[in-house]
Amino acid sequence: MKSLLEYVGIEPGRLHFSWISSAEATKFQETVVEVTESVKALGPAKHMIKDIRKVA
């Protein structure tokens, strides 16, 4: 999936997977922070948004 995204120009760092059990509220919070920070660091997504619409 990540390589497909990379192929269409989306950085793999924008896609995250995790496993959290329903009792792990703290882990949830930590993961949200982590995901948000990592996406933030990449700046706004530039690819695919308009390109594909043009194609379509």
Next chain:
Amino acid sequence: MSDNSQYQPRIAAFLCNWCSYGAADLAGVSRLQYPPNIHVIRIPCTGRMSPKFILQAFRQGVDGVWVSG
């Protein structure tokens, strides 16, 4: 949008109803604070997760996608 500290990404979060969605609810009960950038879409199970959803989300202009079981 050029100033990174002001930039607020939009993130689509696909959460499994039984696991991460429950954790998200419990985080609320415990009043744990986190950034408001994630927008939760509840799915019955991560097995439901289709690559098309991820592509559609990016196409829709989200800056990140998070899938959690």
Next chain:
Amino acid sequence: MKVAEHPRFIDMDKCIACGACYDKCPKRIPNEYNEGLDKRKAAYVRYAQAVPLKYSIDKDNCIYFQKGKCRACQKFCPTGAVDFEMEEQQRELQVGSVIISAGFRPFDPSPYVQYAYANFPNVVTALEFERILAASGPWLGHLVRPSDEAEPKKVAWIQCVGSRDINSCDHPYCSAVCCMYAIKEAVIAKEHSKENLDAAIFYMDMRTFGKDFERYYDNAKEDGVRFIRSRIHSINQLADKSLQIEYATEDGRAMLEEFDMVVLSQGLEISPETAAMCRQLGLELNSSSFIDTASFTPVASSRPGVYVCGALAGPKDIPLSVMEASAAACAAAGNLSSARGSMTKEQVIPEQRAVAGDQPKVGVFVCSCGINIAGVVNVDEVAEYAKTLPYVSYVENNLFTCSQDTQDKMAEVIDEQGLNRVVVAACTPRTHEPLFQETMVGAGLNKYLFEMANIRNQDSWVHSDQPEMATEKAKDLVRMAVAKAALLSPLQEVQLEVDPGAMVIGGGLAGMNAALELAKQGYSCHLVERDNALGGNARSLRATAKGEDVASYLVELSQKVEEEPLITTHLGTVIKDVDGFVGNFKTTLAGDSGEEVVEHGVAVIATGASEYKPNEYAYGSHPKVMTHLEIDDGLVSGEVDPKQVNSLVLIQCVGSREPERPYCSKVCCTHSVETALHFKEENPECQVVILYRDIRTFGERELLYKEARSKGVLFVRYDVDQKPVVEADGEGLKVTVRDHILGRDLLIDADMVGLATAITSHKATDLAQMFKVSMDEDGWFLEAHQKLRPVDFATDGVFMAGLCHYPKPIEEAVAQAQAAVARAVTVLSSKEMMLPGTVAVIDQSKCVGCGVCWTVCPYQAIDEDENGLAVVNEALCKGCGTCVASCRSGAPNLRGFTNQGVMAQIMAL
């Protein structure tokens, strides 16, 4: 019976669990939920996941009750739920059976001289450590030690604190759960540790006898948890509050080791209050204050009609407690089956309004939840915004959407405004969706035309420091919910008739008990046994751990089965084919008299297990080397006479706890100790030696081990890489074993050698495939959840009991049979069942019959039809959606979570 209900001082009907009373309460007291490691208030809820989530006031600590002034909680409660005038209620209940499950309390070592070190700050009990590791604990799951809140680098666990010891305060029994929880804590602590934690467990015997426990123990060793076989001598505190443990190794060397933190693996005990209550109820307790039960009636107390489950009837873990809970429910209901359903009321449901084809008219209800949402999110702004969304025709803001008066009003509004979709922006669907759906059904709307926006748990509560962002997010969430709601269509719940008969497969002790219990509940049952006689492995057993005679019990049991008109017994019969699903199975039986198709609503699998026949220790080549079932058989038939045996050697773990069978067979240690005692009793001159790896006489079986030692039975430990050697010596035998304490070989002359051989699975893969149930890698049937659903399969309507689940003693097999019946009756007692509407559906015009979906379906709910295309069996589908995601042609869709619905949510992002 009479019960006293203590006042909560908060009206449960009015409390909305907003926590205002907790915030305003000025009193701070040690929090018992976190073992006193942090503080709570006098107005409180015991823990975050409490059900129901309602607050109460602790009278003993409340300032108003103690000093007559305060009432802060009452002043700030938004719903007026606080009521200081509440009084204790005396209630008189008319009941037919009573189940008592008052539980245990953890042993508290701190008051006792020999555990003086328990008062050092960095010596904690296992339960305290459990709270330290918990995400909801005092340090949010960060591994720290209490004295300085620094992360420990070395932690030691001390086993058997308050167990297996008879000092002034301790208990002679084994608490059965501590070995396993100590390993679990060590493994989790290592996971939580940022640095590589050094975890060491000091133990006497490692008792990992439960299902998958031995594997967990092996993995822990591989992960670097150190296991040190030693009873420690003492613990000293150092200047920095670290601890120094003095202990002796097995070969007698004195050792000193420093640790940052020590965890005491405290045992289980019955509190004096619980014991007093049991005595008041007229129940007999044993010398350790546990309720006395018999092996053949494991959940019956000494008083007829009073049943018991859980640790109150002896130390036990969660799976067995849950199993016993169902067993107690079965026993309690068995005597009352004639009264079933006599106190229920029928619900009247109005006709459903047809909405298909109508333009969506969405009603949005934005909840303020007192100040829980409105205190952060600008709900008026959200409500105004909702009005601008497509298809929204009605918007309302409520103080509490879930309150009864708002619900009544909601039903009126749905009717008046002709709404055909409802969105509630409030808390979480996980707790409140059913409530709102019920209101919709009451208003004549299909309950699947409903969607929630989670603006409390996942918005206002977690973004309270960013109210503007939270308001924007609430609008986004409402927009997404409305987008999905507009696309929702009414779903029909399929109604299925339930066949009120059962099938029990396996006519051993568990199977016969299950059949009899089903009959007692008033249901007919087919009992299928492949052998030509009932009884199974129990036919070779002499006595239970409590000394009850097995043979006479079996005779009585078989007779009852034969005399019971509701039971049809099929001997010499096997299962050939199974068709159908829960409520409607059609099973083909094949026996001597040909084939027969039987219809039934549920199935209990109780196919048992077999004894491992070894090819080591001269078994098969010398007549005096026998397995433990063979010895038992011989003792019953008289072929083995203890008076003729002057030296008996019993070897443990033959075929168990080895690479090809990496599990503990659970019953062999107790069985060997029991056999040793029997020989000693019949022939006091007989020398009995038991060669073991760990003696696993768990729970109150420990008393047998103690008795055996006091009667002179010798116990010699061996290592798996230095196994004993058995050689023929004429008529007799010679056994050589390495003794660890002496550090040299022992040579024992034996008249007879008994092998405690493993219990092995039949590996009945055919049966598993026919009933669509799974097996684990050792061949044991796999339960739906090891702890919470221990007798259910993941497949509905199929249950398990006895050895086919895992090796277990007789009382557990009987309890499991009763539990399986209680679970089966939940299906059988409903004449018809409703299947949830959120199931997958296949568009056959798009299906190419590639077979991906029926391979990936975790519930085997998709079949190939006669045209080679996929078709969903709605009775088996659990609505996970895996098929939808896997299909390349887009043929499957999941009702309630359709591709279009999820896409609409994404588009609305």
